[in-house]
Amino acid sequence: MFFKKKEKDNLIPSKKQGCLKNLIIGIIILVILGVAGVFAVRNALGMYGVSFTRLKDYAEWLSEPVAEADLTNNAIRDSDAVSLKNKAIQAGFAIYNAEGNVNLNLTSYSLNDTLVLQDYELGALINESAKGEDNPVYKLLELSIVENTDGRFTITTVVKFNLSGVKGQLDKFADKIPDSIYITSIGQLSKVGSRFQTSDNEIFINKLSNDKNKELVDLITKIQDDGDDDIKSVKDINNYMVAEILTKINQKTEGANATLGNHTFSLIKG
Numbered sequence: 001m002f003f004k005k006k007e008k009d010n011l012i013p014s015k016k017q018g019c020l021k022n023l024i025i026g027i028i029i030l031v032i033l034g035v036a037g038v039f040a041v042r043n044a045l046g047m048y049g050v051s052f053t054r055l056k057d058y059a060e061w062l063s064e065p066v067a068e069a070d071l072t073n074n075a076i077r078d079s080d081a082v083s084l085k086n087k088a089i090q091a092g093f094a095i096y097n098a099e100g101n102v103n104l105n106l107t108s109y110s111l112n113d114t115l116v117l118q119d120y121e122l123g124a125l126i127n128e129s130a131k132g133e134d135n136p137v138y139k140l141l142e143l144s145i146v147e148n149t150d151g152r153f154t155i156t157t158v159v160k161f162n163l164s165g166v167k168g169q170l171d172k173f174a175d176k177i178p179d180s181i182y183i184t185s186i187g188q189l190s191k192v193g194s195r196f197q198t199s200d201n202e203i204f205i206n207k208l209s210n211d212k213n214k215e216l217v218d219l220i221t222k223i224q225d226d227g228d229d230d231i232k233s234v235k236d237i238n239n240y241m242v243a244e245i246l247t248k249i250n251q252k253t254e255g256a257n258a259t260l261g262n263h264t265f266s267l268i269k270g
Contacts, residue, residue: 058216063178066206071158071182072142080124084117091115093253093267095125102128104245109253115267119145122265123157126245137162141182143242145189147262155189155198155238158182182206185237191260196246198238 068075088095092112097103102125117125123143130138142158161181187201204213221235246265250258256267 058219061208061212061216062181062206064206064208066180066182068141068160068182070207071184074120074144075142076120076123076127076140080118080120081128084121084124084128087115087117087121091267101131104129104248106252109249111253111256111267111269114256114269116261117265119143119263119265122242126242129245137165138241140241145260145263145265147260153189153260154186155242156184156186157238157241158184159237159241183237185235185241187235187238189238189243189260191250191258194247194251196243196250196258198243201235201238203235203237 085096087093091114092110093115094110095102095104095106120143122145123140126143127140139160139162140157141160142156144154144156146154146156148154159182161183163177163179163181182205184204185201186204187198189196189198191197203217205216208216217235246258249267250256253267256269259266259268
């Protein structure tokens with residue numbers, strides 16, 4: 001599909017956060033095409049049974065104001081990054097560089113003692129790991145890990161995606177694009193071998209009604225499925241936002257085993 005690849009290259013040139021940036025391509029395309037009036041894409045849009053008028057509806061839906069406080073129950077706070085760092089120092093968890101920033105690109109992480117993080121502190125870790133990027137594309141507003149009665153874990157994330165980098169390249173159309181888009185994702189988190197993974201994921205965009213949300217998610221998923229990106233479905237957000245990072249920490253931390261608990265993530269020193 002020609003317009004998908006073209007928009008991806010033009011709108012998001014940086015590959016620093018490839019997977020997470022690719023994740024919002026489908027959403028951005030819907031917004032951009034809905035306001036720009038690009039008639040050349042009409043035939044391509046027909047492949048998905050979407051009228052140009054309907055795309056304009058999508059743009060209006062995504063531009064509706066959203067109150068962040070209405071999206072979270074236990075928001076990640078700045079103080080959570082402080083408690084994270086204190087716990088990491090006490091446990092000898094070496095994930096900070098010389099500048100005091102979280103660096104998950106190290107070859108390995110040393111750990112002197114067992115480390116237990118609350119889920120919101122884990123969320124702070126994920127946010128801190130993105131601070132080295134220029135204009136980070138996302139911020140995790142909430143991360144919740146709840147143990148179910150069947151022993152499985154439900155993971156809930158609320159992510160704010162920053163569209164300022166896109167708006168800066170749209171000139172006269174920039175005022176039609178929202179500054180941010182919010183995605184809430186709920187799924188099941190589990191550990192298989194040394195890897196963490198999520199399943200049964202559902203996502204909710206902004207504060208859209210169920211009908212509007214389903215229509216948008218279905219279309220975005222079709223666009224993603226036709227591409228060659230690492231993320232085959234927009235519903236994979238929790239895998240790339242959380243599970244991949246947990247896997248990296250588990251596999252790179254020397255002499256430790258990562259486990260889940262009710263609202264906790266632990267590195268058990270063995």
